[in-house]
Amino acid sequence: MALSNLMIDFMKKFDEKPFLIELKGKEHLIGEGEPLFKVKFNKEIPITDLMTSTSIALGEAYMRGDLEIEGDLYHALNCFLGQMGKFHTDKKALKKLIFTSSSKKNQKQEVSSHYDIGNDFYKLWLDESLSYSCAYFTKDTDTLYDAQNNKIDRILKKLYLQPGMELLDIGCGWGSLLIRAVKEYGVTGKGITLSKEQYNSFKNRIEEEGLSDKLTVEILDYRDLPKKGWTFDRAVSVGMIEHVGRDNYNQFISCADSVLKPHGLFLLHYISALREYPGDAWIKKYIFPGGMVPSLREIIHLCADYNFYALDVESLRRHYNRTLLCWDKNFNEHRTKIEEMMGLEFTRMWDLYLCACAATFNNGIIDLHQILISKGINNDLPMTRWY
Incomplete structure (x- = not known):
């Protein structure tokens, strides 16, 4: 399966509130109904990154400009982040980051x-x-x-x-x-x-x-x-x-x-x-x-x-x-x-x-x-x- 298809399939789980994803000039509707915001991916995110830490993968993509939000950033996040329970976090791979020294x-x-x-x-x-x-x-x-x-x-x-x-x-x-x-x-x-x-x-x-x-x-x-x-x-x-x-x-x-x-x-x-x-x-x-x-x-x-x-x-x-x-x-x-x-x-x-x-x-x-x-x-x- 192509990388882009894997990424879109991964994002489909966040379907509680409808939004659009634009990737390679093609739009994909996530969820049902009129989309509340639009995410434009200027660069694909490897599925392994999303599985290791959905938060880091999406956050870093936004920081670099590989991911852009069309419209109000807070509005989009307010619609999306209520589903953080669906994020992936590999605690074993990220152990040193998540559980730092308390010295x-x-x-x-x-x-x-x-x-x-x-x-x-x-x-x-x-x-x-x-x-x-x-x-x-x-x-x-x-x-x-x-x-x-x-x-x-x-x-x-x-x-x-x-x-x-x-x-x-x-x-x-x-x-x-x-x-x-x-x-x-x-x-x-x-x-x-x-x-x-x-x-x-x-x-x-x-x-x-x-x-x-x-x-x-x-x-x-x-x-x-x-x-x-x-x-x-x-x-x-x-x-x-x-x-x-x-x-x-x-x-x-x-x-x-x-x-x-x-x-x-x-x-x-x-x-x-x-x-x-x-x-x-x-x-x-x-x-x-x-x-x-x-x-x-x-x-x-x-x-x-x-x-x-x-x-x-x-x-x-x-x-x-x-x-x-x-x-x-x-x-x-x-x-x-x-x-x-x-x-x-x-x-x-x-x-x-x-x-x-x-x-x-x-x-x-x-x-x-x-x-x-x-x-x-x-x-x-x-x-x-x-x-």
Whole structure:
């Protein structure tokens, strides 16, 4: 059988929503009904590549321009990626990619590969606060900046901060959450990160804001927290546990426990999944090396071992879909500049990443949860959802 026939036959399984494939000037309808989008293959993909990793094969073809989408990229992915359960992934052949080392050295390199590609790049498409996590939209007219501030405010209100408290941010990013907490709630704060770019930017912001007596940041692996002898009234971690690996979730919770005072509160904000799975091969290869998405149930299960009481669990899945679409809009408004900075293939890759993630949130393949936890029983909190 000709290569093209094998590829078309492979793609026929993705027939839940109709679309067209164009190959060698000939169109093929996949599914039944009026096609919702069109995929043009400028070059055939070997069936062996599709069988080894459907995600990598299609993703790399798009990055190279061997595969093009006619029309809106997000729309096409939103129609297609609800069928990711039909993707092939040869876990044996991709073992080193899917199951990477969780050593401190390797995880620092993995974090750096994503977050240290340049603050100037991130400033082009993130909002003014440089918040690189799910925003919270309270009304249709919210800008991305409004929604990111809403998210920070919601987290800080959930933590029930009081003047004089000490707050730890595990994976603090560029520091907007801690700066807001110190300024508006009268707490002192400490942030830890593995990203040199984020550390340098945050340190400069602390000095510029005149907060050096209230706020500090360190390059530190979360596994070194117990050695520090620090204690905090409150702790928060936003979008960080996804980088520690499934084998280390228990250690991550243990390290948070080691620095949290009795009756203290811990808010964990993270991309989650309905079930435990090792993650997408293309995302691991090109976007988040070593990334692993925890299920909600495995995190809740671990909390009991540390006498951590779950006070509130909230899903922000649709908020992350909208956040990603805002980012992609900003990204494409600066696309020419980004192509000049990063190159054409990188630009196509990043556009694909943002739209694919938006689509997977919309389809419920991944979720975003905030879990509010108390260390032991805390009867001093309001009995209602005060935030």
